[in-house]
Every structure is written in structure tokens, then in C-alpha cells.
Amino acid sequence: MSHSPSNSTSTPPLPTTSLPHPKIYPQFVLLGDSITQISSLTFAARLSEWYSRRLDVINRGFSGYTSRMGLEVLQQFLPADSAPSTTTPPVKLLTVFFGANDACVPGHPQHVPLDTYIASLRGIINHPALKTHDTKVILITPPPVDEYQLGGGDRTAAHTAKYARAARELGEELHLPTLDLWTTFMRKAGWTEGSSGALTGSKDAPRNEVLGKLLVDGLHFTDEGYHLMYDELLDVIMHKLPDFIPEKLPMIFPDWKDKLGIEA
Known part of the structure; x- marks a missing residue:
């Protein structure tokens, strides 16, 4: 009885040489409420x-959360003693959107209350782990x-404007890159300062x-609103954090x- 040769091909063996320690991706964390979620x-x-690839x-958006809740949850998923390592990815960028x-x-x-809101934002911005990660x-x-x-x-235009102004002033005080989304949306709607x-x-x-x-229900964003937010955030990064453009x-x-040794 004759046997025909097999048409199957064998799977190449896996490399036997030891590979470098697994690489981890640095993170850009989006911290906020439902608008982020x-x-x-x-x-x-x-x-x-x-x-x-970078x-x-x-x-890390949490529907219904306030700045005070955001500070609490940040300390839980990024504890104060957290430090970048071969298994803990460094948090390179963080948006704070409350x-x-x-x-x-x-x-x-x-x-x-407005003063508690600002104190909570300060707590997030000054969180020890962010300093360790150089975020x-x-x-x-x-x-x-x-x-x-x-x-x-439950919400009014005038009351929200006070919180937006306070956040903007905090960003100026701390010399933080700040996306003034309130002013961006309002100018798009035809509002001018001093009007x-x-x-x-x-x-x-x-x-x-x-x-x-721009707003689907008076608070959350339509696709157009999110596109505007994206464009404005990129503008902030390119002008205030140019070392972090891709x-x-x-x-x-x-x-x-490069993996195949092919020259460009």
C-alpha cells in the first residue's frame, strides 16, 4: 500500500531566543463625567x-460624577504611591473635565459649591501620582x-457660566494648558465678550x-459638538504641549x- 505525501505544511517554530521584556504603552487618560463617558x-x-501606536x-468618564467624586475615583484607580514600571504604564497626559x-x-x-469645586480640581491637579508620572x-x-x-x-446658563469662569481662572493661575470649552461653544453660537x-x-x-x-439635550454633545471639542483640544496640545503631538x-x-530592515 502506497502512501501519498502529505500536502500540509508544518507551522514554523516559535523563536527560541528570549525576547525583551513586554513593552507597555504610555497612557492619555480622559477623566470626566458623562460628557467624557x-x-x-x-x-x-x-x-x-x-x-x-504611541x-x-x-x-475614564463617569456619568453623573462631580469634581469631588472625580478626585475620589482618581485616587482609587491611580493611587498616590503609583509609579511607572515595567507593568504600570505611565500616564503622560490627563484631561480633567468636570x-x-x-x-x-x-x-x-x-x-x-463653587469653592469646593475649585478645591476639588486643585486636588486632582496636585494629586501625588501625577507628579510621579510626570503627567x-x-x-x-x-x-x-x-x-x-x-x-x-436644575441647570441655568448663568450659573454654569460662573463655574466655567472659575475653572478658566484656575487654569490661568496654575499656568495649565486649558481648553475653555464654554467660550468656544458660546462664540460658535454668536456670543461675544462684553455683550x-x-x-x-x-x-x-x-x-x-x-x-x-452642538448640544443634543441642552447638556450633552452632538457629534458636531464633539468634533468641535476635538479640534480645539488638538489646538491646545499643538500650541501648549508641542512635544506631545504624535x-x-x-x-x-x-x-x-524597520522590522524587516528595509530602508525608507
Whole structure:
């Protein structure tokens, strides 16, 4: 009885030489409330693509959270004694984006007094682990609200504006790269600094069509709102943190041509 040769090919053996210790990707952590949490298909996805193969973009958005809650949770997922190691990735960039819930009117369960809001932001920015990781913090102000879409009185345009201004002033005081999202959205809606009359977004002012296109429910963002936020954040990084644009950061694993020894 004759046996025909097998047509199957054998799998090449795995390399027997020891490989370097597994590499880890540095992180860009997005810390915030629901506006951050639900950005995974829009803002966070575009940011991940921009930093592809250089930084892992980690969404740490928590729906309903205030700055005080954000400080607490930061200390749990990044404890004070955390330090970069061969198994702990360094957090190179961190956005701090709270205030939309803090700015609920007094009497609402999520309301955080203005001085406590600023103290909580300071606590996050000065968190010991961030110093150990040499993390660059980007502060983001709360955006405006549209009272016409919100319907209820839990948030008002004027009250939110106070929290946005306080966050902006904190960024200036600490010389932090700051994305003034409140001013960005308001200018897009036609508001100008020093303008008199009722504040855009308030029911005392005419309904604003542009603001309605940026906010899906008076608070959270439409795709257009997230695209605007993305463009403005990139502008902040390019002008305030130019060493952190992707072209200035190394790929964690080499290009395929380098792996094969092919010259460009």
C-alpha cells in the first residue's frame, strides 16, 4: 500500500531566543463625567486614532460624577504611591473635565459649591501620582447649557457660566494648558465678550439655533459638538504641549519596514 505525501505544511517554530521584556504603552487618560463617558465613538475615538501606536487613550468618564467624586475615583484607580514600571504604564497626559454636574443649582443633589469645586480640581491637579508620572494636565471648563432643551431648572446658563469662569481662572493661575470649552461653544453660537443683554442659552434670550446643534439635550454633545471639542483640544496640545503631538512621540513598536530592515 502506497502512501501519498502529505500536502500540509508544518507551522514554523516559535523563536527560541528570549525576547525583551513586554513593552507597555504610555497612557492619555480622559477623566470626566458623562460628557467624557459617552464620547468613545466620537471624540475619544478620533483621539485614539491620532495617537495610534504611541499612546493608549483611556476613557475614564463617569456619568453623573462631580469634581469631588472625580478626585475620589482618581485616587482609587491611580493611587498616590503609583509609579511607572515595567507593568504600570505611565500616564503622560490627563484631561480633567468636570463642572457640568457641579454647576447644578443649589438644592440639587449633584450641586457642589463653587469653592469646593475649585478645591476639588486643585486636588486632582496636585494629586501625588501625577507628579510621579510626570503627567501633563489639560484642564477643560464646563460647556454652556441650553435652557430651552433642558426644560427643567436644575441647570441655568448663568450659573454654569460662573463655574466655567472659575475653572478658566484656575487654569490661568496654575499656568495649565486649558481648553475653555464654554467660550468656544458660546462664540460658535454668536456670543461675544462684553455683550450686553441676556446670556445665550438662557430662556431670557432668544433660542439659539447653533447652540442647539452642538448640544443634543441642552447638556450633552452632538457629534458636531464633539468634533468641535476635538479640534480645539488638538489646538491646545499643538500650541501648549508641542512635544506631545504624535509626530514628536516614538512608536512603541517599530514600523514594519524597520522590522524587516528595509530602508525608507
